[in-house]
Amino acid sequence: MNLSATLLLAFGMSMDAFAASIGKGATLHKPKFSEALRTGLIFGVIETLTPLIGWGLGLLATKFVLEWNHWIAFVLLVFLGGRMVLEGIRGDDDGEAETPHRHGFWLLVTTAIATSLDAMAVGVGLAFLQVNIVATALAIGCTTFIMSTVGIMIGRFIGPMLGKRAEILGGIVLIGIGAQILWSHFAA
Numbered sequence: 001m002n003l004s005a006t007l008l009l010a011f012g013m014s015m016d017a018f019a020a021s022i023g024k025g026a027t028l029h030k031p032k033f034s035e036a037l038r039t040g041l042i043f044g045v046i047e048t049l050t051p052l053i054g055w056g057l058g059l060l061a062t063k064f065v066l067e068w069n070h071w072i073a074f075v076l077l078v079f080l081g082g083r084m085v086l087e088g089i090r091g092d093d094d095g096e097a098e099t100p101h102r103h104g105f106w107l108l109v110t111t112a113i114a115t116s117l118d119a120m121a122v123g124v125g126l127a128f129l130q131v132n133i134v135a136t137a138l139a140i141g142c143t144t145f146i147m148s149t150v151g152i153m154i155g156r157f158i159g160p161m162l163g164k165r166a167e168i169l170g171g172i173v174l175i176g177i178g179a180q181i182l183w184s185h186f187a188a
Contacts, residue, residue: 009141016115017043018147040149046112048141054123055133070185077178084171085097092103105169
């Protein structure tokens with residue numbers, strides 16, 4: 001793979017994390033840049049590891065990974081998105097519920113894993129090509145780090161406009177990403 005193909009792949013793999021980060025940033029109360037960096041780092045590290053894991057799995061068990069990765073991503077994203085929608089609806093009933101200043105580590109890890117399962121599937125495919133998997137995974141991870149960090153900061157500005165609906169919208173975005181993963185698998 002040449003440099004332009006690697007960069008296009010990295011950009012494409014980072015788009016789910018970017019969309020999820022916008023939703024995450026919108027649900028926070030004026031997230032600081034340090035929170036954006038923290039989120040970007042978590043998403044970037046996981047997005048770096050998943051193609052490596054996929055590459056390893058591709059060498060061992062390609063059929064199983066390709067058959068189930070879309071379902072795993074779909075279930076995780078629908079679960080996380082549904083949870084956000086329910087919390088957003090409950091938050092409306094509570095009146096003045098305070099928005100958090102940062103997301104929990106495990107919530108971010110779970111979201112990052114769910115949005116990076118497509119990178120794992122790409123890693124499976126890369127196992128059959130002669131590519132430098134470490135360089136490719138680092139390109140994907142670095143791009144995801146940047147896109148997720150920017151996504152949180154974009155969400156910072158969108159959040160106040162949406163108010164309490166930000167969490168509902170963020171949940172809908174995650175559900176939509178899950179549905180898109182499932183749809184693209186069956187449309188292919």
